Amino acid sequence: MTYDPSNVFARILRREIPAPLLHDDEHCVAIRDIAPQAPLHLLVIPKAPIRSLADATADQSTLLGHLLRTGAALAQKLGHADARLVINNGAGAGQSVFHLHVHVLAGRDLAWPPG
Ligand code: AMP
Numbered sequence: 001m002t003y004d005p006s007n008v009f010a011r012i013l014r015r016e017i018p019a020p021l022l023h024d025d026e027h028c029v030a031i032r033d034i035a036p037q038a039p040l041h042l043l044v045i046p047k048a049p050i051r052s053l054a055d056a057t058a059d060q061s062t063l064l065g066h067l068l069r070t071g072a073a074l075a076q077k078l079g080h081a082d083a084r085l086v087i088n089n090g091a092g093a094g095q096s097v098f099h100l101h102v103h104v105l106a107g108r109d110l111a112w113p114p115g
Contacts, residue, residue: 003051009099013047023074027066030074030104039107040080044071050100053089071104080106086114 004010011017012031022042023030033041044067050056056064068085075083083106088094 003049007099009045038105042104044102051098067102071102075106084110
């Protein structure tokens with residue numbers, strides 16, 4: 001599907017909306033979720049305009065791995081060796097912002113299966 005550059009994460013990446021960056025590298029940034037669902041709730045956001053996980057191409061596989069590794073490393077750095085990384089892939093799976101992002105949740109008991 002078509003990528004819509006008016007989404008909130010694209011605006012954060014363009015610095016049109018202020019958001020402190022906990023991490024910023026060539027490929028991604030990390031911010032705190034505005035409505036945290038756990039004591040630690042980060043979002044790792046690729047700089048590339050990818051609408052959803054399903055839209056990522058094979059040549060973006062390394063980038064996808066980088067997002068996961070960055071999220072886990074950030075959680076660890078912030079004192080959470082155990083963390084849950086989640087990607088909501090599509091509206092039916094809970095995706096509300098259509099720019100790919102990885103949720104990083106930690107700091108409380110996380111039930112399984114997730115709701
Ligand atoms: P999802 O439902 O998986 O698409 O996740 C989108 C997430 O973005 C939600 O957890 C929102 O709370 C979060 N969010 C929306 N707007 C902002 C914002 N301006 N800054 C930080 N997080 C946001």
